[in-house]
Amino acid sequence: MVQHQAARLDATFAALSDVTRRGVLEQLWRADASISDLAEKFDMTLTGMKKHVGVLEQAGLVTTEKVGRVRACKLGPRRLEEEAAWIARHHELWSARFDALDRIVEALKRQEKADGQRNK
Amino acid sequence: MVQHQAARLDATFAALSDVTRRGVLEQLWRADASISDLAEKFDMTLTGMKKHVGVLEQAGLVTTEKVGRVRACKLGPRRLEEEAAWIARHHELWSARFDALDRIVEALKRQEKADGQRNK
Numbered sequence: 280m281v282q283h284q285a286a287r288l289d290a291t292f293a294a295l296s297d298v299t300r301r302g303v304l305e306q307l308w309r310a311d312a313s314i315s316d317l318a319e320k321f322d323m324t325l326t327g328m329k330k331h332v333g334v335l336e337q338a339g340l341v342t343t344e345k346v347g348r349v350r351a352c353k354l355g356p357r358r359l360e361e362e363a364a365w366i367a368r369h370h371e372l373w374s375a376r377f378d379a380l381d382r383i384v385e386a387l388k389r390q391e392k393a394d395g396q397r398n399k
Numbered sequence: 400m401v402q403h404q405a406a407r408l409d410a411t412f413a414a415l416s417d418v419t420r421r422g423v424l425e426q427l428w429r430a431d432a433s434i435s436d437l438a439e440k441f442d443m444t445l446t447g448m449k450k451h452v453g454v455l456e457q458a459g460l461v462t463t464e465k466v467g468r469v470r471a472c473k474l475g476p477r478r479l480e481e482e483a484a485w486i487a488r489h490h491e492l493w494s495a496r497f498d499a500l501d502r503i504v505e506a507l508k509r510q511e512k513a514d515g516q517r518n519k
Contacts, residue, residue: 285418292416298405301485308492358493359486365421366479366486372428373478 284361287339291362294338299323300331304340304354311353314343404481407459411482414458419443420451424460424474431473434463 294300299321306312306320318328332352335341339357343350414420419441426432426440438448452472455461459477463470 285421288421289416289418292412295485296409296412296416298409301405301408304489308489308496354493354496358490360490363483363486363490365415366483369424369428370478370480370483373474376428376474 288361288365290338291340291357291359294334294340295362297331297334300335303328303331303335303352307341307352307354311351313349313351315349317352408481408485410458411460411477411479414454414460415482417451417454420455423448423451423455423472427461427472427474431471433469433471435469437472 302321303317306317312320314328314332315325317323317332318325321328323331332341332343336343336355339355341352342355343352345351422441423437426437432440434448434452435445437443437452438445441448443451452461452463456463456475459475461472462475463472465471
């Protein structure tokens with residue numbers, strides 16, 4: 280279960296680590312598109328675009344369907360809930376660590392001030 | 400500006416696409432650690448761990464500092480706000496697309512029912 284989740288996160292984050300692949304998803308947010316539409320839009324060969332769509336499909340972010348001679352692409356089943364949760368946790372614990380650091384610095388400053396007054 | 404943001408997202412999502420690198424961040428959520436601590440914890444060579452930490456450092460997710468003979472690692476400056484925003488947008492527009500699809504299916508069903516009653 281945890282292993283499956285790790286493999287899913289590996290695949291999605293890798294799929295999202297390319298500006299063209301994120302662009303394809305942004306395109307599909309607005310409307311479905313064929314692979315040749317996408318290749319043209321991103322000024323890319325059909326083969327290059329097929330590879331990108333393949334990576335997105337493997338990650339569950341896109342589904343494709345052969346309709347006549349055209350391969351139609353649309354958003355896949357993954358809504359990125361696990362990814363959002365991981366990032367939210369990072370954000371939360373990052374803030375907690377840096378807040379703790381701020382508190383230590385504040386305490387050191389107060390201590391220094393108190394020592395300074397005692398030594399006057 | 401937009402290009403910089405794209406490069407940042409490429410680097411962070413790539414950094415997050417590995418279960419060990421996510422594990423290193425999860426470890427640093429709790430406490431700072433040296434590279435050798437991390438190598439031991441993840442049962443990995445020092446060289447292997449240095450590479451992973453290097454990828455995280457390039458992405459701004461980790462900062463390292465040489466303290467005597469030890470390289471200390473802690474959370475870097477990036478809180479993943481842009482990444483969270485991108486994923487939230489995907490979530491939102493994904494839902495909008497699928498809700499629209501549901502409405503079309505519902506409308507078709509109602510139409511079919513109405514046609515069925517008319518043809519009785």
